[in-house]
Amino acid sequence: MLDSGFTEFKLDLAATKNLAAGDALHLSDEFSAGGHIWRVRCYPHADGGLNLSFYLLLVGGGSRKVRVIFEAFLMDRDGAPSSSHVRRCLQMYPPPGGYGLWGLPNFLKRADLESGDYLKDGRVTIMFGVIVLRDDSPTAVASPIAVPPSDIGDHLGRLLDGADSSDVSFAVGGETFCAHRAVLAARSSVFKAQLLGAMADAMMPTITLHDIQPETFRNLLRFIYTDALPAEREVVAASSTTTAFFQDLLAVADMYALDRLKLACAQRLWEGVSGGHRGGGVRLR
Numbered sequence: 001m002l003d004s005g006f007t008e009f010k011l012d013l014a015a016t017k018n019l020a021a022g023d024a025l026h027l028s029d030e031f032s033a034g035g036h037i038w039r040v041r042c043y044p045h046a047d048g049g050l051n052l053s054f055y056l057l058l059v060g061g062g063s064r065k066v067r068v069i070f071e072a073f074l075m076d077r078d079g080a081p082s083s084s085h086v087r088r089c090l091q092m093y094p095p096p097g098g099y100g101l102w103g104l105p106n107f108l109k110r111a112d113l114e115s116g117d118y119l120k121d122g123r124v125t126i127m128f129g130v131i132v133l134r135d136d137s138p139t140a141v142a143s144p145i146a147v148p149p150s151d152i153g154d155h156l157g158r159l160l161d162g163a164d165s166s167d168v169s170f171a172v173g174g175e176t177f178c179a180h181r182a183v184l185a186a187r188s189s190v191f192k193a194q195l196l197g198a199m200a201d202a203m204m205p206t207i208t209l210h211d212i213q214p215e216t217f218r219n220l221l222r223f224i225y226t227d228a229l230p231a232e233r234e235v236v237a238a239s240s241t242t243t244a245f246f247q248d249l250l251a252v253a254d255m256y257a258l259d260r261l262k263l264a265c266a267q268r269l270w271e272g273v274s275g276g277h278r279g280g281g282v283r284l285r
Contacts, residue, residue: 004131005033010123016044034132036061055103067133075125153226175214187224190256216248
């Protein structure tokens with residue numbers, strides 16, 4: 001469900017000069033949006049008198065919670081909305097903590113209003129909008145459009161399954177791994193310097209790596225493309241112990257400045273030491 005309401009108010013700056021810092025003005029008449037009644041409140045001397053703040057007050061209406069976008073934009077002397085003085089916020093109404101209002105603190109500086117660009121007959125015009133997005137109660141009708149979780153890692157991982165589109169290969173311990181310079185460079189600053197910079201490797205179709213086990217490099221590539229650690233069965237099949245597997249992977253992650261993989265390996269090593277590891281694959285989010 002989506003419903004909206006708008007209201008315009010002309011603020012007389014001269015009438016606000018004698019108000020104290022905590023004094024508020026009700027800028028608008030009550031208006032309806034989404035089955036609720038709303039009103040805008042202004043604090044013309046917020047932040048020590050330097051700024052104006054606007055808040056959306058829920059006056060009444062339905063008892064169900066709703067998500068609301070509250071927006072405000074200043075109008076110039078010609079009646080056009082200002083591109084530099086537009087703000088909006090998203091909030092659940094009623095707001096938490098028992099408050100009946102939420103909004104835009106320090107929306108704009110009084111000095112900007114008094115510059116003359118927005119003043120007309122001593123007043124400035126502000127337009128307010130309330131957009132009610134949907135009912136958030138337990139009985140609300142769910143959206144019929146279901147967005148599946150991202151599967152970009154699965155798609156990128158398939159690039160490793162064939163050599164058709166690869167433009168670089170690595171010789172590691174008697175095995176050859178095909179990869180893509182752009183993907184490696186995007187994920188690792190070390191690979192970027194090696195494959196796209198002035199180093200000799202940038203011109204070589206095949207790069208030979210030493211002191212790295214093929215299985216370790218395979219899992220390094222898999223993480224670069226999918227952002228996922230291997231499943232537990234793959235860890236067990238690849239190494240005599242889980243600790244040895246992640247120690248080797250951690251060392252290679254450090255070599256190629258893959259901080260996220262380093263932390264993931266350190267986490268698994270810590271779980272092994274503390275007895276907190278329960279097995280199963282890990283996919284970081």
